[in-house]
Amino acid sequence: MLNIPVGITAADVTFYQENGYLVIENALSPAEVAELRAETIRLCRGEKGDIRGVLPAPADATDDAVMRQYLCIHFPHKLSEVMLKYLAHPVMVNALTHIIGANVKCMQSMLFIKAAGKPGQAWHQDEDFIPTRDRSLTGGWIALDEATIDNGCLWVLPGSHKAGILWEMQKQDDPRFDCTDESFGFPYRDEDAIPVEVPAGAIVFFNGYLLHRSLPNTRTSGYRRVLVNHYMSAESLLPWLPDATTRMALTDYRDIVMIAGKDPFAYKGIVDLAKPHVRPDKMGGCAYPDENLKDANTPYDDDHED
Numbered sequence: 114m115l116n117i118p119v120g121i122t123a124a125d126v127t128f129y130q131e132n133g134y135l136v137i138e139n140a141l142s143p144a145e146v147a148e149l150r151a152e153t154i155r156l157c158r159g160e161k162g163d164i165r166g167v168l169p170a171p172a173d174a175t176d177d178a179v180m181r182q183y184l185c186i187h188f189p190h191k192l193s194e195v196m197l198k199y200l201a202h203p204v205m206v207n208a209l210t211h212i213i214g215a216n217v218k219c220m221q222s223m224l225f226i227k228a229a230g231k232p233g234q235a236w237h238q239d240e241d242f243i244p245t246r247d248r249s250l251t252g253g254w255i256a257l258d259e260a261t262i263d264n265g266c267l268w269v270l271p272g273s274h275k276a277g278i279l280w281e282m283q284k285q286d287d288p289r290f291d292c293t294d295e296s297f298g299f300p301y302r303d304e305d306a307i308p309v310e311v312p313a314g315a316i317v318f319f320n321g322y323l324l325h326r327s328l329p330n331t332r333t334s335g336y337r338r339v340l341v342n343h344y345m346s347a348e349s350l351l352p353w354l355p356d357a358t359t360r361m362a363l364t365d366y367r368d369i370v371m372i373a374g375k376d377p378f379a380y381k382g383i384v385d386l387a388k389p390h391v392r393p394d395k396m397g398g399c400a401y402p403d404e405n406l407k408d409a410n411t412p413y414d415d416d417h418e419d
């Protein structure tokens with residue numbers, strides 16, 4: 114039984130076009146949020162299949178001990194029917210077909226767990242990482258916990274998508290952020306940013322050219338869990354290959370899931386490319402946790418609660 118807010122309004126679409134983001138509260142019911150949280154634990158326990166950087170959890174490890182290991186799991190929808198289902202949640206589909214157009218595909222999911230003490234992500238524009246040809250990239254960020262300033266909500270620079278410029282990027286070693294490169298040189302100040310604080314069950318939509326970041330989870334316990342999926346117009350090719358080592362783009366990345374309308378390029382078929390993996394959180398270095406931990410006895414020795 115869905116708690117669906119009515120579909121988005123013309124005023125919502127105008128707000129999104131002007132500001133580059135939009136919040137829909139009560140998009141998911143409490144039962145749906147609970148389903149995604151339960152699946153998050155199964156993924157972190159390694160019960161859904163191989164995820165690079167996720168170690169099989171001992172049966173007696175607590176849910177907290179297991180979840181606290183991981184900042185973020187990339188491509189959970191490749192292993193989990195539950196995560197796959199929520200790519201095309203009715204509220205998501207309704208909003209995206211108004212924002213993007215009738216034909217919408219998804220190419221990426223990321224499951225942030227972001228336990229207390231974990232870092233945020235520095236200023237960036239998602240089109241730097243996932244370059245569409247028609248600037249249609251849109252994030253659909255599903256809050257599985259309330260997201261607040263103190264647990265590391267999103268911050269956005271409203272209207273920054275409008276220039277249509279991808280700003281320069283550089284490596285950064287700011288301890289507030291994970292290992293991802295940061296955008297710089299843009300004509301906006303940190304003071305112009307606004308926090309996007311939302312309750313659990315909300316979806317935040319944001320444009321692929323919008324400058325956004327998140328700060329660390331500074332609470333002493335708990336999580337800021339989010340399932341964020343990325344979508345684009347099915348009419349655009351996607352010159353992308355999510356392989357940080359080669360950086361070799363395909364002409365058209367076809368490991369996609371259609372979530373609305375028709376795929377004009379269905380004749381190309383779908384291929385299986387993305388491999389689920391953990392995002393290094395910098396606190397343990399920028400290598401994968403399995404590489405960091407290969408000499409350690411077990412990551413579960415320290416089973417304390419905050």
Ligand SMILES: O=C(O)CCC(=O)C(=O)O
Pocket residue numbers: 225233234239252265266267325326327339341
């Ligand atoms: O939720 C976060 O902490 C960062 C998410 C983000 O920046 C993104 O999905 O592009």
